[in-house]
């Protein structure tokens with residue numbers, strides 16, 4: 565039996581002629597249905613003229629015949645790409661975009677984002693991370709890149725910002741664009757414009773994952789992210805304590821809202837228990853036990869991982885070398901398993917769902933709670 569993934573794999577050989585990239589990476593294939601001897605799907609194309617659509621049908625038929633032989637009947641419905649969907653195609657070199665969010669501040673969102681990005685890179689994936697926390701950008705310190713001065717280079721006649729890089733992770737932070745020790749109060753629209761530039765006007769190259777570390781809560785920056793980017797999904801970070809869980813729930817509710825509709829990939833419970841250095845086998849449940857895990861069960865979302873509260877995690881963050889790289893401690897394994905889980909949840913999501921649509925601005929600003 566042919567699976568949806570087999571079809572997508574075969575269709576990776578078909579290019580969208582105007583966008584010069586394959587139709588699968590561009591997220592242009594949808595509505596795949598498979599029966600015994602028949603496969604149907606929809607392909608969006610930029611040029612919807614009759615001859616261009618016909619050529620697309622032929623290219624798809626050819627690709628599927630090459631993979632599965634000619635016993636299978638292929639029905640391709642080629643339709644014009646809608647305008648808002650056309651806008652999503654501007655990051656064709658980035659396969660997955662994951663926003664790390666939390667309801668409450670200080671729960672360890674940036675530490676989790678930094679360790680997951682580094683853990684994925686350690687596995688050989690191509691990873692970038694954007695520090696979008698306009699209120700407290702902390703990734704430059706966590707990656708020991710606080711002295712990076714952003715440069716630009718010309719790529720295809722376009723002036724692009726060059727990301728900083730350490731531990732095989734490319735980083736751009738909103739913090740690179742403000743004087744380090746100068747308190748900067750970013751006004752909403754200004755921050756949103758700067759953030760757009762970090763994402764769209766930067767030379768990220770090909771990426772498997774772009775991780776976005778966001779400010780706490782659900783405010784302007786989050787809205788702007790869902791209005792500008794086809795997110796693969798969000799990863800929610802919380803501690804097991806009730807006040808953090810209540811805020812995590814609010815954030816989850818916002819991403820689930822009908823007109824936002826961004827998949828929740830899963831939840832990371834951080835600071836799940838404290839383990840003293842001298843007693844590595846002991847666990848103290850300072851913030852309560854399994855609060856995040858239980859929330860996952862009650863809301864039917866995935867648990868990406870439970871990360872203990874360990875001094876070396878804080879120390880690694882402060883010296884700019886994420887804990888997932890410190891092999892002498894056992895905390896590395898907690899992050900590695902969180903990375904494995906995230907990868908498999910993203911696979912499951914990509915198998916089940918079509919590309920996330922950006923939230924059209926015409927809908928008006930969705931109402932949501934804000935902690936900012």
Ligand SMILES: Nc1ncnc2c1ncn2[C@@H]1O[C@H](COP(=O)(O)OP(=O)(O)O)[C@@H](O)[C@H]1O
Nearest residue numbers: 669670671672673674675872873874877878881
């Ligand atoms: N699992 C952990 N163990 C120990 N310290 C942690 C852990 N996670 C985060 N921290 C520390 O807690 C503080 C807040 O974390 P941070 O990632 O900056 O939170 P947020 O981005 O949610 O505001 C930082 O000093 C960080 O080093």
Ligand SMILES: [Mg+2]
Nearest residue numbers: 673674697702
């Ligand atoms: Mg942070």
